[in-house]
Amino acid sequence: MxxxxxxxxxxxxxxxxxxxxxxxxxxxxxxxxxxxxxxxTISIAGCFLQMYFIISFATVEIFLVAAMAYDRYVAVVKPLHYNTIISTRVCLRMMSTIWALGFLLPVVPGILAISMPYSTSNYVLHCFCDYPTAMSLPCADVTAQVNFALLIAMVVDWGPFIFVLFTYCRIIIAVMKMKSNESCKKAFYMCSSLIVLVVLYYVSSAVVYIGLRVDSISPIGRIFIGGLNYFLTPLTLCGTES
Missing domain, CATH: 1.20.5 (Single alpha-helices involved in coiled-coils or other helix-helix interfaces)
Incomplete structure (x- = not known):
């Protein structure tokens, strides 16, 4: 600097x-x-507070990956207009929007979840309180709450993912049109680490949430699967950056 x-x-x-x-x-x-x-042990309030922040930071991370893809798109496809398009004001707006969405989107599912009746003693068969685990604890039918939360999760997960795929398709098309081999190598090198990160991030997230819905998995297996996404993605990012 x-x-x-x-x-x-x-x-x-x-x-x-x-x-x-x-x-x-x-x-x-x-x-x-x-x-x-x-x-x-953890209190019900503490469990839901932990769940809220886990979902919030995961949502922020998802939108940040999409923002990084957009940054790469502008840098490759419109390099001469990069400083104009990705200005300081635009960056601040994107960051504030991402953090606002990250902390606002989990509010309604969290309120619906915490309003359910709970017994005084429950076992959390996971290494932390996430939404699927917390919604297995109420003493009532939670089908409507789970379906609503699933709808929000699908929009939050697949919306940015489709945007990222569209963005990188445009990047690949733009790179293939470049006449200079050096420019192609530079563009692919700039985007390759984020491509690997995006693929492994969404794959590991899918494994986590699909695996935790299988009743036959033991508590030890749930702990291992639950930690997969939280260790694999940072390890991948470290490896690709190096």
């Missing part, structure tokens, strides 16, 4: 310490609260 060339070493060590502190803090929480068997 302009004006920060002389401070690269200082910034590197500062962010490295923050990153290591974050990793260490999460490992300590995992070791003390999970692996040693502490805090095996």
């Amino acid at each position: 302009p004006g920060l060339q002389e401070h690269y070493t200082t910034l590197f060590f500062m962010f490295l310490l923050l990153f290591l502190a974050t990793i260490l803090g999460n490992l300590l929480i995992l070791l003390l609260a999970v692996l040693w068997g502490h805090y095996r």
Whole structure:
């Protein structure tokens, strides 16, 4: 970044310490609260609060992937107009819209879910409270609530996914029209990491939510499947960026 060339070493060590502190803090929480068997219970309110933030951040991530695809599309298809189309104002509008949608869309399904009657003792057969797990706990028929939430999830998941596919089809067509082999390689290199990330992200998400709906899967299997999407995608992103 302009004006920060002389401070690269200082910034590197500062962010490295923050990153290591974050990793260490999460490992300590995992070791003390999970692996040693502490805090095996959670209140209903706490379960739904956890569910809300998991859904919110997942929704934000889905829309961010679509925004990244649009950024690649403008950079490849309309490179001369990139600074005009992807301006600071446009970026701020996209980010604010994405975060607003991420925190507003789960509100109605969450309210419908928490309004159901629950018994005082329930087992959460998962490593965290997500929507399918929480909706298996009420002492009433939850068909209407589940179908409504599924409709919203389908729109949120498949809408950006179809947009991403359309965007990359346009990118591939534009790249194939390039006369310079160097330009083609540069364009494909810029987009290849995000393509791999998008494919594995949606595939792992589908495996998670399809697998958790199979009643014959053991609790250990549910924990493994539930962690698949939350470890595979960051690992893939790290590998593709390197």
